[in-house]
Amino acid sequence: MSTEADVLVVGAGLAGLSAATHLRGAGLEVKVLEARERVGGRLLRRSLGDGHWVDVGGQWMGPTQTRLAALAQELGAESFPTYAHGENAIEWKGKVKRYRGDIPRISPAVLLDTLQAQRRIERLAKQVVLEEPWQTPGARELDSQTFWSWLQANTRTRGARTLLEIAVEAVWAAEPADVSLLHVLFYTASAGGFEQLIGTSGGAQQDRFVEGAAALPLELAARLGDDVVLQAPVREIVHARDRVEILTAQGSFVGRRAIVAIPPTLAGRIVYDPPLPGFRDQLTQRIAQGTVIKCMAVYEEPFWRAEGLSGQGLSDRGPLRVTFDNSPPDGRPGVLLGFLEGDQARRLGRVDAGERRAAVIDCFARLYGPRAATPQDYFEQAWAEEPFSRGCYVGFLGPGVWTSFGPALRAPIGTIHWAGAETAVRWNGYMDGAIESGHTAAEAVIAELGLNIN
Amino acid sequence: MSTEADVLVVGAGLAGLSAATHLRGAGLEVKVLEARERVGGRLLRRSLGDGHWVDVGGQWMGPTQTRLAALAQELGAESFPTYAHGENAIEWKGKVKRYRGDIPRISPAVLLDTLQAQRRIERLAKQVVLEEPWQTPGARELDSQTFWSWLQANTRTRGARTLLEIAVEAVWAAEPADVSLLHVLFYTASAGGFEQLIGTSGGAQQDRFVEGAAALPLELAARLGDDVVLQAPVREIVHARDRVEILTAQGSFVGRRAIVAIPPTLAGRIVYDPPLPGFRDQLTQRIAQGTVIKCMAVYEEPFWRAEGLSGQGLSDRGPLRVTFDNSPPDGRPGVLLGFLEGDQARRLGRVDAGERRAAVIDCFARLYGPRAATPQDYFEQAWAEEPFSRGCYVGFLGPGVWTSFGPALRAPIGTIHWAGAETAVRWNGYMDGAIESGHTAAEAVIAELGLNIN
Numbered sequence: 015m016s017t018e019a020d021v022l023v024v025g026a027g028l029a030g031l032s033a034a035t036h037l038r039g040a041g042l043e044v045k046v047l048e049a050r051e052r053v054g055g056r057l058l059r060r061s062l063g064d065g066h067w068v069d070v071g072g073q074w075m076g077p078t079q080t081r082l083a084a085l086a087q088e089l090g091a092e093s094f095p096t097y098a099h100g101e102n103a104i105e106w107k108g109k110v111k112r113y114r115g116d117i118p119r120i121s122p123a124v125l126l127d128t129l130q131a132q133r134r135i136e137r138l139a140k141q142v143v144l145e146e147p148w149q150t151p152g153a154r155e156l157d158s159q160t161f162w163s164w165l166q167a168n169t170r171t172r173g174a175r176t177l178l179e180i181a182v183e184a185v186w187a188a189e190p191a192d193v194s195l196l197h198v199l200f201y202t203a204s205a206g207g208f209e210q211l212i213g214t215s216g217g218a219q220q221d222r223f224v225e226g227a228a229a230l231p232l233e234l235a236a237r238l239g240d241d242v243v244l245q246a247p248v249r250e251i252v253h254a255r256d257r258v259e260i261l262t263a264q265g266s267f268v269g270r271r272a273i274v275a276i277p278p279t280l281a282g283r284i285v286y287d288p289p290l291p292g293f294r295d296q297l298t299q300r301i302a303q304g305t306v307i308k309c310m311a312v313y314e315e316p317f318w319r320a321e322g323l324s325g326q327g328l329s330d331r332g333p334l335r336v337t338f339d340n341s342p343p344d345g346r347p348g349v350l351l352g353f354l355e356g357d358q359a360r361r362l363g364r365v366d367a368g369e370r371r372a373a374v375i376d377c378f379a380r381l382y383g384p385r386a387a388t389p390q391d392y393f394e395q396a397w398a399e400e401p402f403s404r405g406c407y408v409g410f411l412g413p414g415v416w417t418s419f420g421p422a423l424r425a426p427i428g429t430i431h432w433a434g435a436e437t438a439v440r441w442n443g444y445m446d447g448a449i450e451s452g453h454t455a456a457e458a459v460i461a462e463l464g465l466n467i468n
Numbered sequence: 469m470s471t472e473a474d475v476l477v478v479g480a481g482l483a484g485l486s487a488a489t490h491l492r493g494a495g496l497e498v499k500v501l502e503a504r505e506r507v508g509g510r511l512l513r514r515s516l517g518d519g520h521w522v523d524v525g526g527q528w529m530g531p532t533q534t535r536l537a538a539l540a541q542e543l544g545a546e547s548f549p550t551y552a553h554g555e556n557a558i559e560w561k562g563k564v565k566r567y568r569g570d571i572p573r574i575s576p577a578v579l580l581d582t583l584q585a586q587r588r589i590e591r592l593a594k595q596v597v598l599e600e601p602w603q604t605p606g607a608r609e610l611d612s613q614t615f616w617s618w619l620q621a622n623t624r625t626r627g628a629r630t631l632l633e634i635a636v637e638a639v640w641a642a643e644p645a646d647v648s649l650l651h652v653l654f655y656t657a658s659a660g661g662f663e664q665l666i667g668t669s670g671g672a673q674q675d676r677f678v679e680g681a682a683a684l685p686l687e688l689a690a691r692l693g694d695d696v697v698l699q700a701p702v703r704e705i706v707h708a709r710d711r712v713e714i715l716t717a718q719g720s721f722v723g724r725r726a727i728v729a730i731p732p733t734l735a736g737r738i739v740y741d742p743p744l745p746g747f748r749d750q751l752t753q754r755i756a757q758g759t760v761i762k763c764m765a766v767y768e769e770p771f772w773r774a775e776g777l778s779g780q781g782l783s784d785r786g787p788l789r790v791t792f793d794n795s796p797p798d799g800r801p802g803v804l805l806g807f808l809e810g811d812q813a814r815r816l817g818r819v820d821a822g823e824r825r826a827a828v829i830d831c832f833a834r835l836y837g838p839r840a841a842t843p844q845d846y847f848e849q850a851w852a853e854e855p856f857s858r859g860c861y862v863g864f865l866g867p868g869v870w871t872s873f874g875p876a877l878r879a880p881i882g883t884i885h886w887a888g889a890e891t892a893v894r895w896n897g898y899m900d901g902a903i904e905s906g907h908t909a910a911e912a913v914i915a916e917l918g919l920n921i922n
Contacts, residue, residue: 157645163613191648289855292850295852296814299859300756303750303753305746305750356872357872360747360750364745396746398747401743404750404753405750412866413614413646414614417645
């Protein structure tokens, strides 16, 4: 006894739900098979009471993320600016300072060095062939080195390397040694610039959603109704010409096409019958997810605002490298957000929860004063521990992967198509990219089924 | 209805079978759960008729591989020297030349440059802390760059870079951009030297087995008898204090400990309940298998021998980069062996079989003359296509992995222990290392169960 549909979508994250919605709009029957007991994937919110929410997963919307903005508008999801008034805080070489605007109060030599490196990245990123990064001029050389190696050769100061390391951690939850230079350039191009990646106002961290970004997949799923099947981890995909059968913990589903909308590393864990070509399988062995623990401390009010602080902070010591004011729109309660990223998350992910909390709170207190030391509440989300995410923010490509395996990332295999933020051309790794990837895969399926019907 | 044993071993490769044999020697009951309908993992042989065999998987034994030698002796597996008489062939810059000994007839500047780079590798490798490479002095810097970057900085000639690229391909079936410098140094130290890795006489390619290396796991499995369960791919491992249940296609197995003796990337595809810690899971996302297609052409006789050629060849053009005489001990039939490795395997793995064969045979013919163009038989083994290997020779670590995730490679998780060539301290990636890893895991389990019994 199988459930039938035209198209089966694996994963009820933003990519899968966008694909399913698009397919249904074209008159096709869909079933979305979701492993968890909830939808949203890497989008997840937590109630603060009184109708206030914070996202413990992805949360921000930036300018040029037109697909995300359109979806938010369609679903009636209100957004508001990330709090960015007053001065920012920086802990640098053992001292905490305040500064206004984008430029921290540290050595001008370091700032100039950092700026020059960023400009070089921007310039190199302009060469990237976005749809096919492996076709970028000099791709082989760009892809054969880590971003760490590039930093060694293209900065003169240790401070600049630290600032750019913090940027890498903030964007990929990975270290400069983990990512290939070509991947950094691709991602920069995909977002439209390096400032776009790291910026708050004017960048990817510009706006938040009143009810949380996680409200978007919830609403999409609500509209899809029974076509979203929860607690249905996929065990196996049996695929043939014009027929796909997916075996899940909730039984068998049969369709004409499948869209697998989960991170590549997780897609590689599904059993395929017949087995996928080695070229595709080996790609999935080579796109690891980043490592992040998203930490929030809750206070009666955002006390730092009264002291003229934005809650945006930076630390060379860590373990939090970047912080934000993550309070609800009305500032009640006050919420400080900090990220453990890359190696900090790998290290602190293995210690006792109390020790980790103490290290996080201590960092907040150094940046925002003693009141930060006594939050009303503290919570965190360690995405590497989640069996159906196994990391955040995103899968990244290390050296050699784009140039040796790039074409396998998006190419469908028979009746199986791929989606997910990692497959996006624009805003790869972001919600906007996830939506794009869902639409792209849905369009491809619609075209194929259209051709078959005629 | 579950089958019970003291210890459950996942994977009937050399590591798993060695572990099981060792455990049984200590009086413990074992079950070895093997996904395939055969044992041996990356060891597989093919009959040439008349009792002659060739290995289409791992095949060589080198000096200092004492565990492999001991096992061969115990099982009565005879070995013989890899054919290495006469002159070697090299295709270099469009010309084919012959040379005697280890030093190809190419520019002395290139040879000197190569030798100096090798010496530097040897010198750096001496610093490696073999059991814990992340503790190596300067580990972070060594692990933050690709071997490609190191080659750029430490060679003066393009020729040396090509020769060392061929060496990397021959050792890992990967490209210099794929592997971290620290991993190259670890592997060199693990084998006892760079020459040990790449050499024939005196190195890892020194000897072959008369009935194939694949005869070893076959004999081990024969002795284990019914304790090896074939066609039992593992779906899930449910683990608790002192109890492990493994769900397979052949039913459920219950034991007190498990040893998972498969490559890390495949171990990451098993469902664990409770889920494994993120630190371990993310490690398995970061150890990809190499890419190799092992190609053999069969001739009535090894005609190249009569022409004074050893069958050992090298080509800067490829697609085969290294070749060997792989004939049976009596030279009947004659067998030429060539490897498509790294990018050549990734590229030619996606073309039509006839086109691939033509490219391989053409390469043999350029190196060994027109008679090589008309083999009696041709066959190949593409390891990336194998669902239960998904690559060969071995899993390798890219930049950042040893220093960020190294401790997760061997550390048991509760009742689950890890084995497999990738976990070995000495001769990591080789048969000898696989045996070591099986013994190490078995010893750890024996110690744990011993303690529990007292």
